[in-house]
Amino acid sequence: MTVPPPLRLVADAVAPMDAACSVHAPGYVDVEDGLVAGVGPLGGAPPPRPGAAVLQMGGLLLPGLLNGHAHTSMTVLRGTGEGLPLDRWLREAIWPREARLSPADVAAGMALGSAEMLLNGVTTTNEMYFFPEQIAAGAARAGIRAIVGAAVISGPERFGSPAGQITEAVALSERHAGDPMVEFTLGPHSAYTVGDEALAAVRDAALAHGMAVHIHVAETRSEGAPVEERTGMTVPAHLEALGLLEARVIAAHGVWLTPDDMALFGRHGVGVAHCPGSNGKLASGIAPVRAMREAGVNVSVSTDGPASNDDLDVLSEARLALLYARLRDGDAQALGVEDALRMVTSEAAAALGRDDLGALEPGRRADVVRFSLDRPEYGPLEDPAEVLGHLVWAGSARDVTDVWVGGRRVVENGALTTIDLDAAAAEVRQIAARIAG
Secondary structure, eight states, rough: OOOOOOOEEEEEEEOOTTTTTOOOOOOHHHHHETTEEEEESSTTOOHHHHHHHEEEOOOEEEEEEEEEEEEEEGGGGTTTTTTOOOOIIIIIIIHHHHOOOOOOHHHHHHHHHHHHHHTTTEEEEEEEOHHHHHHHHHHHHOOOOEEEEEEEEESSSGGGGHHHHHHHHHHHHHTTTOOOEEEEEEEEOOOTTSOHHHHHHHHHHHHHOOEEEEEESSSSSSSTTHHHHHHOOHHHHHHTTTTTGSSSSEEETTTTHHHHHHHHHHHHTOEEEEEEHHHHHHTTTOOHHHHHHTTTEEEEEOOOOTTTOOOHHHHHHHHHHHHHHHHHHHTTSSSSSHHHTTTTHHHHHHHTTOTSSSEEEEETTTTHHHHOOOOOHHHHHHHHTTTHHHHTOOOGGGGGEEEEETTTTEEEETESSSHHHHHHHHHHHHHHHHHHO
């Protein structure tokens, strides 16, 4: 990827999502070599770098949002199985159609979903699905940064054996080592679809090659029952006993984690990807987000797949996470606005084990999103920091006007600069009709 020239962005407000949750009004962000080179209040800012373009943007600048758990290629399955609980949704609606998917279908679905996310201000997505190389290709086509979990699952023969899936994931990781736009990880689906031998092989590969592990854990009340009956342990305790938690682990959902599970995850630095919209749609439950964070667990608010949500709008998920946490605990202080924003920026990056993302700080990736402040819901502002509350409670993805990924402008004035959105959508409609049989 060509590195864009130096750039200074000047805005009415910049919220770098630093430890203090600062708001610089007005503020600036300097970008050089695809990284943040400087950020702060405009007053007293150093001169721009020699040769830098200066863009007077107005509006609000934030770090690019992160989607902590998604199956984005499932745009080709959006809306399938409405009203079914998770187990029936998978067996009756999803798996039969997935059996008809080709690698090219997965790339097309990923490209369209990536475009949707970029228009929503999402610059990094943590994926898990089949045909990982095609996921990466679809993401690259749209220009989004992707963490690609190569699915490991026992069952469908066309996707190969778990051993073969692990070997492919390791090879992809090695081939793309150092690529700033894609990271390949291991994606064992869950402890109820992947046997102990395969999970142990995932552990060995992850530790030997420094790869992360992305796995579903405690999404529904009953899914862990077979593991508990066989081992006498909850799924998190079983994963610890297998040594899997020695790796960098991202656990998707965590709806039914026990207090002991949460403490265990906190000790091992396991990040949890919280999917409130999907968990609500499938009636899976409400995750104990405040308790997880109090146990030292970093939480990334996430969309899950577009077949179980059905959109890819992380900002709306942040609002939903905030509402659900307060309702679950019966406490309006269970989570705050700053917490919600951290869980789609800096804390989300920590949950994914990526200290190069999630904040506008020197040395981090220059992933930046601009929100227009022209709509009436962004006023009044008695204090610049109030803009964050207006964004979470009243703002939306429709306010995203511009997005940069690694300093490259991929959304300009509300339009993608990378792919033809109409053509991508038409391609996915054709695929969806074919796999519906």
